[in-house]
Amino acid sequence: MQYFERPPAPQLAPYVRKLWFLRGPRPARYEKILPLPFVHFIVNLSDPYWVVGPDGDRHTELAAGFVSGIQPRYVVIEDPEVLHHVGIEFQPYGIRDFTALPVAALTTTVRAGGDVLPGSDGLREHLAGCAAEHACDRLEQFILALPRSKPDPRVVAACRRIDADSDLDIASLATDFGIAHRTLIELFRRYCGIAPKAYADVVRLHQFLNALPLDGRTPTWTELVASSSYYDQSHFIATFKRFTGFTPARYLDIVGRLGHDYASFVPIGDLG
Known part of the structure; x- marks a missing residue:
C-alpha cells in the first residue's frame, strides 16, 4: 500500500486540513465509513466505487470523483479491487466557499464531484499516471483556481x-x-x-474511536465509557450502534486487529 499526505498551501489552510494519495489493494470488498467531522473530495483513478444501500444493493456509482459531506451516520461503500485515488480533506465548514450547492445537500449522501465542484470531472484524466506528490500538487492547483470567499x-x-x-x-x-x-x-x-x-x-464519536487504546491490554467497554463523556454504558451502546452499525464488541474485534488507520474506515468482507 502506497500512502502519502501533506498539509495544504498556506492560502488553503483556512479551508483545507490535508491532501493525500493512496494506491494499493483493497483490504476487503466493502468499507464502512463512520461519521467524520470534515468533508472529503476524492478523485478516483481506479474502477468505480459504489454506494451500497441498506438493502445491500448498489445504489450510486462513483466513477470519476465524489464528495462526502459530514455524515451523521455510517455509509457503506463497495471498493474497487485496487484503490487508487487522490483526496482533499476540507475543514467542516471549508467546502461551502467553493460550491454553489447548499452544504446541507452534501450531508447523509455522497455526490458526484462534478455536481459540487464544477470542472472537477476532468481531474481524473489530468491526474492519471501522476506520482503521489505531483498528483496532490495538481489537485491543490485546481482548488486554488476556484473562486472563494472567507469562512x-x-x-x-x-x-x-x-x-x-x-x-x-x-x-x-x-x-x-x-x-x-x-x-x-x-x-x-x-x-x-x-x-x-x-x-x-460526530466529533465526540470520532475522538473516542481514535483514542481507543489498541496496543497492549484493551480496557473493558465499561472502563472506556467511564473515561468518556457518554452518560452510561447502555446509552453508549445505543449511540454507537446508531452511528456505526456495529456493536462495540464487533467493532473492536475488527479494528483491534487492523489498527487505528481503520478506526473510521472499517473493512468488512460481507454485509451480513
Missing part, C-alpha cells in the same frame, strides 16, 4: 471550541459570540450542513 469567523471559532470540548453547551456557545442560539444553528447549517449539536455528536 465566517464565528463558525470557525465555534468548530474549534466544539473540537476542544464536544460536551460544550451550544446555547452558551451562541451567547459567547453575542448571537441567538437559532442564529448559530443557521450558520452551522449554512457552512457545515448540520446543526452544531449534531456536529458535536
Whole structure:
C-alpha cells in the first residue's frame, strides 16, 4: 500500500486540513465509513466505487470523483479491487466557499464531484499516471483556481471550541459570540450542513474511536465509557450502534486487529 499526505498551501489552510494519495489493494470488498467531522473530495483513478444501500444493493456509482459531506451516520461503500485515488480533506465548514450547492445537500449522501465542484470531472484524466506528490500538487492547483470567499469567523471559532470540548453547551456557545442560539444553528447549517449539536455528536464519536487504546491490554467497554463523556454504558451502546452499525464488541474485534488507520474506515468482507 502506497500512502502519502501533506498539509495544504498556506492560502488553503483556512479551508483545507490535508491532501493525500493512496494506491494499493483493497483490504476487503466493502468499507464502512463512520461519521467524520470534515468533508472529503476524492478523485478516483481506479474502477468505480459504489454506494451500497441498506438493502445491500448498489445504489450510486462513483466513477470519476465524489464528495462526502459530514455524515451523521455510517455509509457503506463497495471498493474497487485496487484503490487508487487522490483526496482533499476540507475543514467542516471549508467546502461551502467553493460550491454553489447548499452544504446541507452534501450531508447523509455522497455526490458526484462534478455536481459540487464544477470542472472537477476532468481531474481524473489530468491526474492519471501522476506520482503521489505531483498528483496532490495538481489537485491543490485546481482548488486554488476556484473562486472563494472567507469562512465566517464565528463558525470557525465555534468548530474549534466544539473540537476542544464536544460536551460544550451550544446555547452558551451562541451567547459567547453575542448571537441567538437559532442564529448559530443557521450558520452551522449554512457552512457545515448540520446543526452544531449534531456536529458535536460526530466529533465526540470520532475522538473516542481514535483514542481507543489498541496496543497492549484493551480496557473493558465499561472502563472506556467511564473515561468518556457518554452518560452510561447502555446509552453508549445505543449511540454507537446508531452511528456505526456495529456493536462495540464487533467493532473492536475488527479494528483491534487492523489498527487505528481503520478506526473510521472499517473493512468488512460481507454485509451480513
